[in-house]
Every structure is written in C-alpha cells, then in structure tokens.
Amino acid sequence: MSGKIPKYFINDLLFRTNIVDLINTRIKLKKNGKNYQTNCPFHDDKTPSFTVSYEKQFYYCFGCNIHGNAIDFLINYENLTFVESIEELSLIHGLSIPFKKNTISEKNNYFKKQKLYFLTDQMSKLYQKNIISTNSALEYLNNRGISRDMMQLFYIGFSNFDWEGFSKKLNIKKELEKELLIYKIIYINKYNKIYDPFQGRIIFPIHDKHGRIVGFGGRNINNTFPKYINSTETSIFFKSKQIYGLYQVKQQNLHPKYLLVVEGYIDVIMLTQNKIDYVVSSLGTSITKEHVEILFQNTDTVIYCYDGDNAGKNAAWRTLKITLPYISDKKTVKFIILPDNEDPDTIIKKEGAKKFQLRIKNALAMSKFFFKNILKGVDLSSNEDKFYLSARALPLINCISSDTIRIYLRQILARTIGIVDDYQFEKFLYQNKEKNKNIKYKNKQTTMRILISLLIQNPNLSNLVTSIKKFKNSKIKGITIFLEILKTCSENPHFNTGQLLEFYRNSKIINILKTLSTLDHMIIEEKTQNMFLDLLNNIYRKDLEKRQEYLISKEKINGLTINEKKEIWSINKRLKNIS
Structure with missing residues (x-):
C-alpha cells in the first residue's frame, strides 16, 4: 500500500507528527527521564513496560516486544489499514493525500x-x-x-x-x-x-x-x-465500529473515568441532560468486539446499563461473554440491570439524577454479575448440576487474559461447587515466580548487529562516517545492510528512527531492522558516538587482518608480487594507526 502514496508525503507526515502527543490522546503517558511510559495497551501489563521516545519518534514494549512508529501505532491500536492510518494523520495535520497517478x-x-x-x-x-x-x-x-x-x-x-x-x-x-x-x-x-x-x-x-x-x-x-x-x-x-455519543463525551473529558453504555439514542441524550456526561450507545445494536475495543481504548471501566425486561437481561449476558477476553487487571466492566419495564430515559425521569447516580455507584461488579447469571437454574445439591456448571463456566473464565482474575474466578467456582482448590493458586504463584526468573531469548549481539542497531536508533550517527570506501570490499556479514542504512541516513539527515523504519516498510530487510531497532545494547547515551566509531574501527580492523592473513599465507606458499608486498606494508601501517 505504501507504494501508492509518495514516500516524501509519508515522511513529511511523520516529521509533523509528535508520537508522544498522538499516543497520549489515546493512552495516558507519564514522563520517565527522556522517555514516556505506561502500561502496554497490547497485552495484560501489570507494570509500565510500554515506552515512547520523543527523540526517536518510536514506541516499544519490553513485555510483548511490539514496536514501531506513529503509523504502526495507529494500525495496531485502532485496527486501521496502512492507508487508513495515513488518512488519520493527514486529517490531524489538515493535509490531503497526493495519491500517485497509477x-x-x-x-x-x-x-x-x-x-x-x-x-x-x-x-x-x-x-x-x-x-x-x-x-x-x-x-x-x-x-x-x-x-x-x-x-x-x-x-x-x-x-x-x-x-x-x-x-x-x-x-x-x-x-x-x-x-x-x-x-x-x-x-x-x-x-x-x-x-x-x-x-x-x-x-x-x-x-x-x-x-x-x-x-x-x-x-x-x-x-x-x-x-x-x-x-x-x-x-x-460501520455500525459494528461506531459508538454514539462518544464524540460528545470526549469533548468534555479526553480520558473519562467511566463510560456508561445504554441502548438508545434518547437514553444517551436524557442522561447527559441530567449531568451524567459519560453516556454512550452502540446504536441500538448488539455489542460487538469492535465496540468493546473502542470502549476500552477510551476508559478503564465500562458500565453496561440494560433494560429490566428479559430481552435486556439476555443482552447483558451476551455482552459480558463478548467482553470477557478484553478484561484485564486494569480494564473492568460493571452492570446495571434496571427494574422491569424501565429504561434509562424513563427511570431518570421518575427517580431523578441523584438516585440514578446511586445505581451507577452500586453497579454489579463483573464477578458478581457473572456468577449471578451462571448459577441460574443450577441445583448445587446435585452432582450432575455441579458438573454442568463447571463445564459451562470454565470455558468462559479461560477467555480472560488476566491470570489474576482468571484464578480468582476459578477459586470462586471451586468454592461454589464445594472444592477448596488451593493447589491451582499455588501453581499460579509458582509459574509467575519462574516467569520473572526467566530471561528472554535474545539474538546474539555481534559487532555488526550492535553497529546497525545504533545507527537505526540514532540515524544522526551517519554524520560521523566521512568515507565508506574502506568498506567497499568488506566480506563481513551484514555490511551490505549497514552501508544501505548509512546511505539512507546520509541522504536524509533529519530522519528519526520512526521515519527510517517507515522508509523500509515494504523492503526485504524491514523485519531485521525492526528487530535491531529494539536491541538493548546497554550503552550509556553519552558514549554512543564513541562506541559507534569504535565498532566501525573494529570492523575495518577485521577486514585488514583477514587480508593480512591471506597475504602472509600466500607469501609462504607462492610468494608475493611487488604490489602485494606494498599492500601488506600498507595494511601493517593502517593497523598500527587504528591501534
């Protein structure tokens, strides 16, 4: 897709975009040194492992390893296509996309x-x-x-x-x-x-x-x-992706503490009129997974409010089942079930805003609502019913990504059917302890890998390379990629990491570059330039030493020509200067 939009336009969009501001409008970021951090929105993250770099215009999660530039974030966070993400950034900056003629x-x-x-x-x-x-x-x-x-x-x-x-x-x-x-x-x-x-x-x-x-x-x-x-x-x-009233809510509060989901347009309007200014609706249609994703992108707590008739209660249960995979330690749902034959519009007129606020305050927690519904019609004195309950509840509980919540619900289930399941909880604690000890596999940090990663993460290092002629005949693995990246950085002196990766989005080496862009080489920032130059010299030295070894070997067997003798003298001199 990127070939259909001029690269200069994409690069200009990334240059205009501050990735910190872009992400901060969607997720609350906190300053941490030079970077910004928060809990990762792409996995169940208990500690802030999602880092955003203003300098590199790049994000990276140390937990799940997801990473990229502003375009990648929109693609991953908002489920956009590449072109849609370009449209989004173009809209933010008030630009029109100059599509190519073909x-x-x-x-x-x-x-x-x-x-x-x-x-x-x-x-x-x-x-x-x-x-x-x-x-x-x-x-x-x-x-x-x-x-x-x-x-x-x-x-x-x-x-x-x-x-x-x-x-x-x-x-x-x-x-x-x-x-x-x-x-x-x-x-x-x-x-x-x-x-x-x-x-x-x-x-x-x-x-x-x-x-x-x-x-x-x-x-x-x-x-x-x-x-x-x-x-x-x-x-x-698209009805499955549209939330009515969300625009009005966000005009009042960019990061609402709650979102109250009701069924109808007039429900949204009447509750808003009564100073409950965090109400939205799914256009009167059933909740979809896309709706749930959008809701949780805008708040940590979703409160579903359904009519008190059978249809409303059934809809609430269906909604919970759709929502379960998106619940985490930080993302939760609650439920309000209104009295029979009442909806938010009618009941707020009868009771007033204060009593309705009380209903919101006393909304049923997810776990209570779950077991209240799952236990309907179950006879706990019957072993057959207990088996049926387990068979019905466990698949739903297992949909939840959070280990903590999943184990908590299993414990409630175990107690409900008369089993004290301490073993499962101990197993969970042991697995987490081992998980923290486990060191993730890392690619071997060769000199060339570190060199390329430094350049990707700091494209301005290309200014330190005054000549590439001495690497022209190098046979060291990875030198071709390094020289290619070096050339691009030299021709685009204002590139940051995000722009550099975007330049290679559809190339054969993009996956290598993405991996190296997140490589932690444990180098203090003040020593980055010196390390980069030292690595360059190491590669040059290796090339010279290999050539030197070849010439020495040849001299012992066949002797050297006058030019080769001059070359070995020159190599010895250059190696001495490097040392």
Whole structure:
C-alpha cells in the first residue's frame, strides 16, 4: 500500500507528527527521564513496560516486544489499514493525500469518502434547519423532555414526510440533490419519486472521533415500523465500529473515568441532560468486539446499563461473554440491570439524577454479575448440576487474559461447587515466580548487529562516517545492510528512527531492522558516538587482518608480487594507526 502514496508525503507526515502527543490522546503517558511510559495497551501489563521516545519518534514494549512508529501505532491500536492510518494523520495535520497517478482505485476511494463526509454534513445541517420550523417534531422532543441545549449538543434534526416538500422548504439545489442520489443518501422509488429513507423521523447524527458526521439514526414520530433505523453502511460508516455519543463525551473529558453504555439514542441524550456526561450507545445494536475495543481504548471501566425486561437481561449476558477476553487487571466492566419495564430515559425521569447516580455507584461488579447469571437454574445439591456448571463456566473464565482474575474466578467456582482448590493458586504463584526468573531469548549481539542497531536508533550517527570506501570490499556479514542504512541516513539527515523504519516498510530487510531497532545494547547515551566509531574501527580492523592473513599465507606458499608486498606494508601501517 505504501507504494501508492509518495514516500516524501509519508515522511513529511511523520516529521509533523509528535508520537508522544498522538499516543497520549489515546493512552495516558507519564514522563520517565527522556522517555514516556505506561502500561502496554497490547497485552495484560501489570507494570509500565510500554515506552515512547520523543527523540526517536518510536514506541516499544519490553513485555510483548511490539514496536514501531506513529503509523504502526495507529494500525495496531485502532485496527486501521496502512492507508487508513495515513488518512488519520493527514486529517490531524489538515493535509490531503497526493495519491500517485497509477493508483486510481485508492484515490477514488479516498475522494469518495471525502465526498460522503461532505454530503452527510450537508444533510445534517438541512435536518437541523428543518426541525426548528417543524412543530410536530419539536412537540415530540418537548414531550420526551429533551431541551434545546441537547438538540444543539447532539445536532438533532428532522426529515420531512416527503422529499419534495423538504426540498422546496429548504431550497435544496438540484446539483446537491443529484450528488445525494449518486452517493445513495437519498433514493428513487418504483414510482420514480425521490425519497429520503429517514423521512418522517427525528434525526440523530452519528459522529466519528473527529466530529465528522458519518451516518444517522432515525426515530419515527407517528408509530410507523420500525421504531428506529440507522443509515446503511458505507465506506465511512460501520455500525459494528461506531459508538454514539462518544464524540460528545470526549469533548468534555479526553480520558473519562467511566463510560456508561445504554441502548438508545434518547437514553444517551436524557442522561447527559441530567449531568451524567459519560453516556454512550452502540446504536441500538448488539455489542460487538469492535465496540468493546473502542470502549476500552477510551476508559478503564465500562458500565453496561440494560433494560429490566428479559430481552435486556439476555443482552447483558451476551455482552459480558463478548467482553470477557478484553478484561484485564486494569480494564473492568460493571452492570446495571434496571427494574422491569424501565429504561434509562424513563427511570431518570421518575427517580431523578441523584438516585440514578446511586445505581451507577452500586453497579454489579463483573464477578458478581457473572456468577449471578451462571448459577441460574443450577441445583448445587446435585452432582450432575455441579458438573454442568463447571463445564459451562470454565470455558468462559479461560477467555480472560488476566491470570489474576482468571484464578480468582476459578477459586470462586471451586468454592461454589464445594472444592477448596488451593493447589491451582499455588501453581499460579509458582509459574509467575519462574516467569520473572526467566530471561528472554535474545539474538546474539555481534559487532555488526550492535553497529546497525545504533545507527537505526540514532540515524544522526551517519554524520560521523566521512568515507565508506574502506568498506567497499568488506566480506563481513551484514555490511551490505549497514552501508544501505548509512546511505539512507546520509541522504536524509533529519530522519528519526520512526521515519527510517517507515522508509523500509515494504523492503526485504524491514523485519531485521525492526528487530535491531529494539536491541538493548546497554550503552550509556553519552558514549554512543564513541562506541559507534569504535565498532566501525573494529570492523575495518577485521577486514585488514583477514587480508593480512591471506597475504602472509600466500607469501609462504607462492610468494608475493611487488604490489602485494606494498599492500601488506600498507595494511601493517593502517593497523598500527587504528591501534
């Protein structure tokens, strides 16, 4: 993919991007000397092992060894493709991607997305303008208790019952109408009439994290079926990846302590109106693993709040099962199950915000909710039921990545069925003790490996190399890669580690470079330059010594030519100077 976007543009993006700021908007970083640290977001990390270097524009985890530059972080953390990560950085810096001429499909897809962003924004403005002068829509919102402030905060609008009236009322130009048809935001029915799929509905625009409107939710006001609908999926809108209200939450708090997940648009709006400003929704659809990943990327504690009917309770249990693999020592979930026939909208009107806050405070911990549900219908006096309980519970418990939580739940399960399972806990402690003793396998740190790693981690070291002629005929393993990296660094004197690795992203040597970029050579920073020069001299000395050995051997057998005698004299002189 990187071949479809000019390398100069990618390099410029990385030059403009401060990886510390980029990551810090997603994960809280703490200064630690020259670098920044936090718990790794890519594995269950009990101590901060995730390090971000401003100087190198590079991140590395000493626990799971994941590493890379700003582009790699977006790919790994937000599950983006390479091109999507470039789009993300381009958006941050207000740039357009200059696709190469021979990449028509990617270019067309990119500009199609930009057009969709524009058209959904235009439609949202039309819906918002329309609701102000539509009494029936305003009356509906007023009856639901939604204030004008909430209408503005959530960009609430209304679509007329017919497109023709809507178009005339708002003076929609034919050119815009044509584009809306082309991009399938509005349609033509079998009677050759234009219609809006949201006609006759209150409109809830759905924002992405940048505040761009990517789609809509619509609620009828005249009891037509279905009650709610969402936009069809497009290249900018995927229901399984979109969280309603998250943009508004993040506008108030970049790192919310909690996220309260409810089922409906109006639930989000009414709770927000009552000063509970960390409420989101999954667009009325079932929670997906993508939703869970996004939620935990934005908070450490997710509180699910479901309606009190059977459907709500079943949905809560399904949600827990989807969430279990993402729970860790730092990431947890809680549950609020409302009374029968109640939802967040109705109950906050009955009880008020203070009592609802109390429900949040007393939300069921994950472990209590888990066993409350898993024990339903189980007769603990029956051995068969105990076996059934174990067979049902253990696979779910084993989904959890955290050793601590997994063992804790197993202990509860063991006690529940009447087994005191101390052995398992002792085994766990022993395994962790041995794990801490274990020294991870490291590649042999040869002179050339250390030399290349120093250069990758400090590209400005290339300035110390005044000539590469003396290495031209070198046979030392790895010299070709070293000279290649040296040439790139010399031609790009402002490269940092992140930019250098990006330059070689699709090359045959990228995996070698990535490994060496994280090599810990235990060299004090102040001595890096001297070590680099010493290693260069060592390689040069080895080359000279090998040639010297060859000539001495040849002299004993066949004798040397005049030129070879001069060469051995020259080698001896150079070796003396190096020493």
